[in-house]
Amino acid sequence: MSQQQQNKLKVGVLGATGTVGQRFILQLADHPQFELAALGASSSSAGKSYSAAVAGRWKQVRSIPANVAQMPVYECQPQHFAQCQVVFSGLDSGPAGPVEDAFRKAELRVFSNAKNYRTDPLCPLVVPLVNPDHFDIIPHQKSQVGTKTGFIITNANCSTTGIVVPLKALEDRFGPLDKIVVQTMQAISGAGYPGVSSLDILDNVVPYISGEEEKIEWETAKILGGMTSDKTAFDLHADSPLKVSAHCNRVPVIDGHLETVSVSFKRQPPPSVEEVKQCFREFVTVPQQLGCHSAPQQAITLHEEADRPQPKLDREWQNGAGVNVGRVRQCPVFDIKFVVLSNNVMIGAATSSVMNAEIALAKGFLTQ
Amino acid sequence: MSQQQQNKLKVGVLGATGTVGQRFILQLADHPQFELAALGASSSSAGKSYSAAVAGRWKQVRSIPANVAQMPVYECQPQHFAQCQVVFSGLDSGPAGPVEDAFRKAELRVFSNAKNYRTDPLCPLVVPLVNPDHFDIIPHQKSQVGTKTGFIITNANCSTTGIVVPLKALEDRFGPLDKIVVQTMQAISGAGYPGVSSLDILDNVVPYISGEEEKIEWETAKILGGMTSDKTAFDLHADSPLKVSAHCNRVPVIDGHLETVSVSFKRQPPPSVEEVKQCFREFVTVPQQLGCHSAPQQAITLHEEADRPQPKLDREWQNGAGVNVGRVRQCPVFDIKFVVLSNNVMIGAATSSVMNAEIALAKGFLTQ
Amino acid sequence: MSQQQQNKLKVGVLGATGTVGQRFILQLADHPQFELAALGASSSSAGKSYSAAVAGRWKQVRSIPANVAQMPVYECQPQHFAQCQVVFSGLDSGPAGPVEDAFRKAELRVFSNAKNYRTDPLCPLVVPLVNPDHFDIIPHQKSQVGTKTGFIITNANCSTTGIVVPLKALEDRFGPLDKIVVQTMQAISGAGYPGVSSLDILDNVVPYISGEEEKIEWETAKILGGMTSDKTAFDLHADSPLKVSAHCNRVPVIDGHLETVSVSFKRQPPPSVEEVKQCFREFVTVPQQLGCHSAPQQAITLHEEADRPQPKLDREWQNGAGVNVGRVRQCPVFDIKFVVLSNNVMIGAATSSVMNAEIALAKGFLTQ
Amino acid sequence: MSQQQQNKLKVGVLGATGTVGQRFILQLADHPQFELAALGASSSSAGKSYSAAVAGRWKQVRSIPANVAQMPVYECQPQHFAQCQVVFSGLDSGPAGPVEDAFRKAELRVFSNAKNYRTDPLCPLVVPLVNPDHFDIIPHQKSQVGTKTGFIITNANCSTTGIVVPLKALEDRFGPLDKIVVQTMQAISGAGYPGVSSLDILDNVVPYISGEEEKIEWETAKILGGMTSDKTAFDLHADSPLKVSAHCNRVPVIDGHLETVSVSFKRQPPPSVEEVKQCFREFVTVPQQLGCHSAPQQAITLHEEADRPQPKLDREWQNGAGVNVGRVRQCPVFDIKFVVLSNNVMIGAATSSVMNAEIALAKGFLTQ
Structure with missing residues (x-):
C-alpha cells in the first residue's frame, strides 16, 4: 500500500x-x-x-x-x-x-x-x-x-438539484424570490434500471412522475431556507415563503434533466435580464472555494445561443458537475424566465x- | 359523375x-x-x-x-x-x-x-x-x-390550438382568465419535412422553436378575444388583458403536442378542481352543434388516470379532431394546472x- | 341476445x-x-x-x-x-x-x-x-x-412468421430452397411489457435476443416441411434439408419486424428477379381462398420503391395481416436477396x- | 512559437x-x-x-x-x-x-x-x-x-471499415475467405448534418442507403487485395475472388455502425470458433507497431458477453479507434458468424x- x-x-x-x-x-x-x-x-x-x-x-x-x-x-x-x-x-x-x-x-x-x-x-x-x-x-x-x-x-x-443552483444565485444577489413555476423534462436514467419500459417512452412523453412534483415543491424550501441561530433546525424559508409549482414530465432522453423556469422576485422592480445573466456568470460556490476535487470550474455555465442548453450537447460539460443555464429572458407573466440543464446522474445524484x-x-x- | x-x-x-x-x-x-x-x-x-x-x-x-x-x-x-x-x-x-x-x-x-x-x-x-x-x-x-x-x-x-380549447371552455363558464404559463413539448412533425434533423433530436430535447413563444402569446389574445359590435375588428381581449408566458420545446415525438398549463382566474375565489373538470367534460362547440363532418364527438376528452394524456396513446383518439386534457389539479402558485394533448397534424393543422x-x-x- | x-x-x-x-x-x-x-x-x-x-x-x-x-x-x-x-x-x-x-x-x-x-x-x-x-x-x-x-x-x-410467407411462395413456385441467411431487426413490442428497458434500447441496437436465432432456424423447417402421408407426423423438410442461419437484433422500433434475407435455390439456374417478384405478387393463400374474416387482401405486398418496406410506414397496411416485401434483387453470394416487414403484434402474434x-x-x- | x-x-x-x-x-x-x-x-x-x-x-x-x-x-x-x-x-x-x-x-x-x-x-x-x-x-x-x-x-x-478489420485478421491467419454476407445497422451520423430527417428514422429502420451496398462489396476487394510486385497497381483480390453480399440499413442510433457477418473460408475444414476468437484477440496492426499516436491499444476488442458489442455501450471504447467484435459462433450456412461494431465518426472517418x-x-x- x-x-x-x-x-x-x-x-x-x-x-x-x-x-x-x-x-x-x-x-x-x-x-x-x-x-x-x-x-x-x-x-x-x-x-x-x-x-x-x-x-x-x-x-x-x-x-x-x-x-x-x-x-x-x-x-x-x-x-x-x-x-x-x-x-x-x-x-x-x-x-x-x-x-x-x-x-x-x-x-x-x-x-x-x-x-x-x-x-x-x-x-x-x-x-x-x-x-x-x-x-x-x-x-x-x-x-x-x-x-x-x-x-x-x-x-x-435530481430534478430539484438543477433548479436550486440558479435560484440560490438569484436569492444571494437579489433577495428572496416570490413565485416559481417550473416544468421538467426528465431523462429516463432518473428512474433507475430497468426503470422506464421502452414501450412507455419511445415516441412519447409521460406527463407524470410519481411524487416528483411534491418533492420539488417541498425540497426547494428546505434547501433555500436557512437555519435557526442555534443550529438545531432548518427554517424552511418560513420567514419569506416561496410559492413553487412544478409540472414533471418524462422524456425519451438518456441523461440530463431539462427544466424551464419562470420566477418572480419580492424586490420590485426586479433585476434586469442582463443583471440576472451576470449574477449567474459570477456565482461562486463553497466547494469551489474549498478546492474540492469534484467541484466544477464554473458552477453555472451561461449559454447565450438561442437553443442551448440541450441534454445531448451539454450534459457532459465539466463532467456533469455544474449546471447549465440558457435563454434568460423576460417573462410576460413573472419577471424572468430561463432554461436549466443538469446532469441527473452526476450533479443530480x-x-x-x-x-x-x-x-x-x-x-x-x-x-x- | x-x-x-x-x-x-x-x-x-x-x-x-x-x-x-x-x-x-x-x-x-x-x-x-x-x-x-x-x-x-x-x-x-x-x-x-x-x-x-x-x-x-x-x-x-x-x-x-x-x-x-x-x-x-x-x-x-x-x-x-x-x-x-x-x-x-x-x-x-x-x-x-x-x-x-x-x-x-x-x-x-x-x-x-x-x-x-x-x-x-x-x-x-x-x-x-x-x-x-x-x-x-x-x-x-x-x-x-x-x-x-x-x-x-x-x-x-398548432401549439396555440391545443391550449385555447380548454381556455375557451374556462372563460365561457368562469369568466376571464388572468395569467397563463404554458410549457410545450412539441412533436417533430410540427416542423414539416425534412424539418428537424435526427442528429438534433434523437436522445435530446431542444428548448427553443423560432418564433413559437411569441405566436402563442399573441394568437391566444386574438382567438379568445371578441369582436367590435359592428363586426369590423377584433378586440384582442383588450378589455380584459390576458398575460400569457410560453416556454416552447421540441421533443422526440412524431405526432402530438403535449402542453402543461397553469392558469389563474380574474374571479376569486376560483372554481374548484371538480368544477373545472365538469366544465371540460361539458364543453360543446359550434362545429359539433352544426353537425360538421370533421367535428369530434367530444371537444375535450378529460382523462382521470394520473399519467394521461400521452402522445403515443391518445393522439389518434377521435381521429385527432378533439383535444385531450388530464391531470387537472390545484396549482400552488396559480389557481389550476393541467396537461393538454392535441394532435398537431390534425386539429393543429x-x-x-x-x-x-x-x-x-x-x-x-x-x-x- | x-x-x-x-x-x-x-x-x-x-x-x-x-x-x-x-x-x-x-x-x-x-x-x-x-x-x-x-x-x-x-x-x-x-x-x-x-x-x-x-x-x-x-x-x-x-x-x-x-x-x-x-x-x-x-x-x-x-x-x-x-x-x-x-x-x-x-x-x-x-x-x-x-x-x-x-x-x-x-x-x-x-x-x-x-x-x-x-x-x-x-x-x-x-x-x-x-x-x-x-x-x-x-x-x-x-x-x-x-x-x-x-x-x-x-x-x-413473430420473427419466423415474417420470412416463411415469402419463402413458402418461392418453394411453391420454384421448388426447394437450399440456403437462407436472415438478419432480423425486431421491434420492442416483441418482448412484451414492460419488456425492454428504455435504457437498453434508446440510441442503441442489441445484437442478441435469447433463443430467437434457434427458433427461426428450427421453426422454418417444421413450417415449410410437409407431413407424412398418414397425417400422423411432420417431415421437417427432411427430404430436402434447408440450411438456415439467423442473426437477431433488437432495434428501437415500436412495432414491426424488419428482416433482410438472402436465399439460394436447389434449382439452377435460379429464377430471375422478375420471376421472383411476380411469384410474390401472385401468391394466394388458404385463408384468402376460404374468405376468412382476418385474411389480408394481398398475402404479400411487393414494394418497388428503393427504400421500402419500412416499419413506421408499412406495418399498419391491411391491418398488419399480410407481409411486406421489397428490394428484391440479385445476391452476389446467393441467388436472390430481399427485405421483409411483418407486423409482429398482428400477423406475428x-x-x-x-x-x-x-x-x-x-x-x-x-x-x- | x-x-x-x-x-x-x-x-x-x-x-x-x-x-x-x-x-x-x-x-x-x-x-x-x-x-x-x-x-x-x-x-x-x-x-x-x-x-x-x-x-x-x-x-x-x-x-x-x-x-x-x-x-x-x-x-x-x-x-x-x-x-x-x-x-x-x-x-x-x-x-x-x-x-x-x-x-x-x-x-x-x-x-x-x-x-x-x-x-x-x-x-x-x-x-x-x-x-x-x-x-x-x-x-x-x-x-x-x-x-x-x-x-x-x-x-x-465507414461501413466497409468496420468489417475489413476482422476479415483481414482472418485472412492473415487462415488464408483467403470465400463468401461473406454482411448486414449493416448504420448510425444516423454516417449521413452527415442535417442528413437523415427525424421523421424518417424515429420509430423506424430504413432498409436502404444509396450506393452503400455496392461500396462495401467493391471496397472490400480493393482493401483486402494485394499489389502487383512492381507496386504500380492493386490486384483487387483477383487471384482469390471474394464474394461479398451486403444488406445496408439505417437505424435510429446516433453513432456506431453495427454489422452482422457470416463468412466461409477457402480452407476446409475451417478454423474453430475458439481459433477465430484467438485470432481476433491477437491481431496486431501496423499503426500499433509504429506507435502511432491515434492507434488503439487493441485493434480488435473481443466481447464474450452474449449481447455485446452494442453501439451505446461500446462505441467510445479506445476513443473509437479500434473495432469491437462479439458473438463469434458457428454459422449453420457458412462457417463462422459474428457481430462487429465500429465507431463510424472515428475509425470510420x-x-x-x-x-x-x-x-x-x-x-x-x-x-x-
Missing part, C-alpha cells in the same frame, strides 16, 4: 450494483482523498466478486475499474464496513431507511442519495453548490441520536454525494 | 405535396361535402401526376388515395383552379402571402394553414372549436379588399382548416 | 391482461364468427372486472372495447370456460405448458401464441398464410391424448392465432 | 465546417505531430472566424478548441494553404474531386475521407488497421500525375485519415 493510499479515507458504497451505485464506483475508483474499501448490495449479490454481481447490469460507457472488479460484495451490514469511516448510499428507498440508520448507529458517516431522510428535521438536505452550511446541524443530529461520529447527510432529488463528502472532509466533519 | 358528386363543392389544395398538403388530401379524398378538384404545388412539381410529384416525400401511413394519385399538379396560379370555389392552403410562409392574396382576388375562398395573414386585422384567426364567430368579419374583409366572394381565413399555430370550411359552409359563407 | 350472437362460437382468452391478450381482445371484440365469452388471467387479476385488472397496463391506441371492459376476469382454469368451444392463449411460456394442456383435456380447442407446444410432434405449428394443411394432424393428436374435441394449435414465433381458428372453423375442425 | 510546435508538420483541413471536418479539428487540435495551420470551407464561410463560420452547426459534445475558434476560414484553394505539407479532406463528394486534385497538383499530400478517388487505380484506399502497405503505390502515383510531393490517399467508407497520415509520416512519405 502506497503512502498516499494510507492517507486516504476509507469509504464504502451501499447499493453498489444499482445505477447510482455504479456511478459512485466510477467517481471513487481513483479519488485523491477517498479509497473505495468495501461494497454492499442485496443478499443475492453478497459473496460474489463485484464484476460477477453486476454482470448484465453494468450500463456505463466506462468499464468497471480494474481495481474494483474483483472486490468482494457484502450484505449491507455495518460489520462488513468496519474499516470505513464513510459510506455512500445508492440504496433504493425500500431498504434505505433502516440500513442507513444502522450504519449511522455504527458510527459511520452516511452520504445518502435516497429520499428517506430528506424530510427528517435532523438531517441536512444538501446540494453542495447551494447549502453546505446546513452541515452545521451535524453536532445536534449526533447528540439527538446518540452517536459520536455517525450521521446521515442526504442530497436532493452521485456527484452531489461525493462533493458533499469532500466539503465535509474539508470542514472537519469526517475527522471529529 | 354521380349525383352526389355534382352537389359537392369543388375545392383545391395549394402546397399539395408538402406535409400539411398531404393531410389535406387524406381529409378531402372522400369528404361528403367537398370534392377535391385541383392540386397546386411548386413549379418543379407542376405538370406531373400527384403520385409522381410526391414520390419519396409521401410520409403518411395511409396510401395516396386512388382517385388522387393520377390527378395533375399545377402551379399555384388561380387560372388552374377556375372550377373551384374553395382552396385549402398548406403553403410555406415564403410563398403563402402573395399566392393566397392572388387566389382571394380571383374570388376564391382561401382556408390557410400558413401564418402570413394570422395577424392581419381583416383576417379571422379561427380555431374551429373556439371562435368560429370570428367569421362575421368576412363581409367587412370582402368590402375592404374589393372582392365579391373571395376571402382568407387562417387557422392557428389540416383538420382545423377543413372544419373551418365546413362551418363556413353551414353558415352560408361559401355560397354567398 | 341477437340471433347473430347466438350463432357465434363462444371463445375465451387466456392471459387476457398481457400484451398479446390485449390484441386478442381487440381482434375478437366485434368478430363476426366468434363471441368473446370468458377471460382468464393470473390469480392477482381474478375476480376483478377486465378494465380494473388491466388498469395501467392497457397500452393499445384503441380503447378497451365497451363490451369487454366490465367482463369478469377468472383464473385460467377450465371450469370458468365451460361455455367456450375455443380458447386463445396469450400466456407466457412459464404457465402456458400445463394450463394449455388442462384446457385441451377439458375438450377445448386451444390456439396458442406461446412457444411451449411448437416443438411437440403432435402439435401443428401453423402460420395461417403458409401451412394450414398441418391441421390435418388434429385427429391423430386427439387420438393420442385421448380427447374428443380438445386439441392444441400453435402459431410461430394474435392475428395468426385468430386466422388459424377461422381456417379451422371453415375446415370443420371446430364443430367435430 | 514553442520548439515543439516548430517541429510539427503544418496541416490544413478542407470542409472544416462539416461533420467530418469538425472531427478532424478535434483530432488535430492538440496532436503531437501535426499543427493545424489552415482551414478551408465553402465560399459562404470564407472570411469568417471558424467559430462564426460553424455557428449553429457545431454538433460535438466537446467545445470548439480555443486555439481553433478564432482561426480564419479560407476558400478551398491551394494558395491559402501554402504553409501546409498535408491537408485532410472532409469535403462532400460534390466538390471533392477537382478540389483534392488541385491540392495534389499544388504538391500537398491529401488524406481524403471523400469517395471520389477510392476507385482510382492510382490512389490507395487505406484502412489504417488493415492495408497501409498500399501506400507503396505513392511513388507511382506521383510519377503518373507529375508531382514531386503531392498525392492523394483515401480511406474507406476522421480517425482513419489522421492515422493514415501518422503511418505515412512514420514511413517517410510526408518528408520525401
